Each structure stands twice: as structure tokens, then as C-alpha cells.
Amino acid sequence: xxxxQLFHQETCTYTYLLADELSREAVxxxxxxxxxxxxxxxxxxLGLKLIYSLDTHVHADHITASGLLRERTGARSGVSAQAxxxxxxxxxxxxxxxxxGRYELEVRSTPGHTAGCVTYVLDEGSKVMAFxxxxxxxxxxxRTDFQQGDAATLYRSxxxxxxxxxxxAVIYPGHDxxxxxxxxVAEEWQHNPRLNRKVDRAAFVELMxxxxxxxPKHIHxxxxxxxxxxxxxxxxxxxxxxxxxxxxxxEPQLQNRLVIDVRSPEEFNGPLGHLPGAISAPLNTLNAxxxxxxxxxPIAVVCRSGARSAQGCQLLVEMGFTDVANVAGGMNAxxxxxxxxx
Numbered sequence: 011x012x013x014x015q016l017f018h019q020e021t022c023t024y025t026y027l028l029a030d031e032l033s034r035e036a037v038x039x040x041x042x043x044x045x046x047x048x049x050x051x052x053x054x055x056l057g058l059k060l061i062y063s064l065d066t067h068v069h070a071d072h073i074t075a076s077g078l079l080r081e082r083t084g085a086r087s088g089v090s091a092q093a094x095x096x097x098x099x100x101x102x103x104x105x106x107x108x109x110x111g112r113y114e115l116e117v118r119s120t121p122g123h124t125a126g127c128v129t130y131v132l133d134e135g136s137k138v139m140a141f142x143x144x145x146x147x148x149x150x151x152x153r154t155d156f157q158q159g160d161a162a163t164l165y166r167s168x169x170x171x172x173x174x175x176x177x178x179a180v181i182y183p184g185h186d187x188x189x190x191x192x193x194x195v196a197e198e199w200q201h202n203p204r205l206n207r208k209v210d211r212a213a214f215v216e217l218m219x220x221x222x223x224x225x226p227k228h229i230h231x232x233x234x235x236x237x238x239x240x241x242x243x244x245x246x247x248x249x250x251x252x253x254x255x256x257x258x259x260x261e262p263q264l265q266n267r268l269v270i271d272v273r274s275p276e277e278f279n280g281p282l283g284h285l286p287g288a289i290s291a292p293l294n295t296l297n298a299x300x301x302x303x304x305x306x307x308p309i310a311v312v313c314r315s316g317a318r319s320a321q322g323c324q325l326l327v328e329m330g331f332t333d334v335a336n337v338a339g340g341m342n343a344x345x346x347x348x349x350x351x352x
Contacts, residue, residue, distance in 0.1 A: 030111020122164020
């Protein structure tokens with residue numbers, strides 16, 4: 011089998027090329043859009059035909075090249091059906107198998123870092139290779155604090171779907187930040203500080219809850235682009251968006267907008283309550299949540315009195331949202347209105 015481990019320096023991302031030396035059919039796993047010319051050149055030099063461009067999950071730190079590779083080569087893009095990427099050709103499920111020449115990749119569902127993570131496993135008989143994405147790194151693992159991440163789910167995924175492979179199965183991670191290129195199941199079971207045999211689920215969940223990591227610096231661009239297979243068509247230039255102000259009593263306006271409550275979860279469920287249909291997205295997490303929304307979606311932002319929601323509106327405008335409104339007076343105004351009409 012032809013195998014190459016390729017690296018994108020800025021995001022410390024590994025892309026993997028696998029190919030059958032007889033049929034010349036090839037697969038790329040986790041291609042990065044900035045490296046697409048490198049990858050196409052390598053395919054051409056080796057005389058390979060790309061038939062699959064696969065992602066292990068919807069990335070938050072870089073933009074996939076899957077859509078562009080499909081346009082340039084005709085390769086079918088693939089990602090977990092749980093990721094919700096409607097433009098992907100292959101909506102992958104646990105147990106699916108993807109053939110290229112004499113070889114086959116088995117799809118194993120390994121959610122936890124995100125809800126739509128998968129690990130691709132190739133079993134040559136004498137050698138097992140597992141392409142784990144962000145589920146398992148060399149001496150580490152992916153974070154679990156956004157994109158429907160869940161530490162307990164990740165713990166179960168790694169133990170059930172990756173550590174169940176043979177002890178000498180080679181682990182090829184989605185990223186590395188310390189100079190490692192690969193590991194084995196036995197090594198990680200013994201030495202991974204987060205996921206070794208002595209760490210139980212409760213301890214792992216506590217550890218992950220305490221990480222408090224900053225969001226990836228490219229998250230605003232990466233998430234919406236990756237939901238579109240990495241192909242983002244820029245709309246015609248428009249004038250600068252402005253923030254409207256609507257009254258808490260303007261029910262038709264509120265009903266026709268996505269209502270975002272930027273207070274803390276405690277306030278959202280507290281004495282003032284929340285607007286019907288409102289989504290809780292605290293101000294300090296608003297940018298990550300908004301990365302998944304359509305920029306043309308009409309939005310109303312609310313808080314307790316209108317101050318934090320004004321900040322939230324400004325952030326959304328800076329992110330490119332075109333129809334943003336602040337709920338004047340916030341939940342205080344809404345509560346007073348309810349009392350006056352009851």
C-alpha cells in the first residue's frame with residue numbers, strides 16, 4: 011500500500027494519503043484547503059486517482075479541502091451523517107466500509123470531541139491502522155467543550171472503538187503539537203495522561219471540565235465553511251449592517267426571528283424566565299454558537315436590561331450577520347409588560 015503522512019504547519023493538522031499500488035485508487039483523510047495544491051501535485055506525481063476525500067469530523071481549526079477536491083478530481087466527499095453536512099456525498103454511519111482498490115476503510119463512530127466524529131480503520135491483516143482524528147491524539151485527546159462535545163461520550167468511544175483494536179494497532183492522530191507522528195493502542199493505554207488504563211470515566215470527565223481552553227482562532231471561518239464542504243461562495247458586497255431595536259412587546263417581530271438570550275444559564279432559567287422559543291447562548295460563548303448559524307438569519311438578541319444584548323448584536327454584525335435586532339429593555343421590559351397585561 012502507498013501511504014503518506016502530510017502536515018499543515020499553521021494548524022498542526024495531519025492529512026493522510028492511502029492508495030492501492032495496483033489499481034492506483036487513493037483516499038485522502040482530513041485534507042486542508044491551504045494544502046490542496048500540494049496534495050494534487052503528489053497525486054499526480056504518484057499517478058494516483060483520488061476516489062474519496064474523507065473528514066474525521068467537522069473541524070473548527072481549519073477548512074476542509076473536500077469540496078474543492080471534488081470539483082478538481084471528481085472524488086466523493088465523506089463525513090459522518092451525524093455531522094449534518096448536507097453537501098457531503100457519503101453520509102457515513104458506524105460500520106460502513108469504503109473500498110479503494112484491494113483495501114478497505116472501516117468507519118467507526120467515535121463521538122465525544124464532536125457529535126459527528128469517526129475513526130477510519132484499515133486492517134491489512136499484519137498491520138492495523140487507525141486514523142482517529144481528534145478523538146485520540148498521541149498522549150492526549152480532543153477537547154469536549156463545544157460542537158456537542160461530551161467528555162463521558164469521548165471516554166466511551168475511545169475505550170469501545172479504539173482501545174478494542176489490537177494492541178499493536180498504529181494510531182494516526184488528526185493533530186500533533188509536540189512532534190509525535192504516531193503511536194499504538196498499547197502505548198496510549200499505558201501512557202496517555204488523559205486516557206490511560208488507570209483513569210476512570212469520572213476522573214476523565216473532571217479533567218476535561220477543568221481545561222478551560224480558548225476557542226480555536228479560525229473557528230468563525232472554519233465551522234460555517236466546513237458545513238459547506240469547504241466551498242464558500244461569497245455574496246455580492248453589501249452596505250454595512252446596522253442593529254435595529256425592537257420592543258419586548260412586538261410579538262410579530264419576535265416570532266419571526268431567531269431569539270438569542272445572552273444571559274448566563276442561571277439567569278435564563280431564573281426568576282425572569284426567558285422569551286418563548288429563545289436559545290441560550292451566553293455572551294462569552296456567543297461567537298462559537300453563532301458560527302453555526304446562517305448569516306442572513308433574522309436574529310433578536312435579549313438579556314436582562316439590554317446592555318449585554320447590545321454587545322451581542324455588535325459581535326454578530328462583526329461576524330457578518332445582516333439582520334440583527336436588540337430587544338429594548340430586555341427581560342425586565344418583557345416581565346413588566348406581562349404584569350401589565352395580566
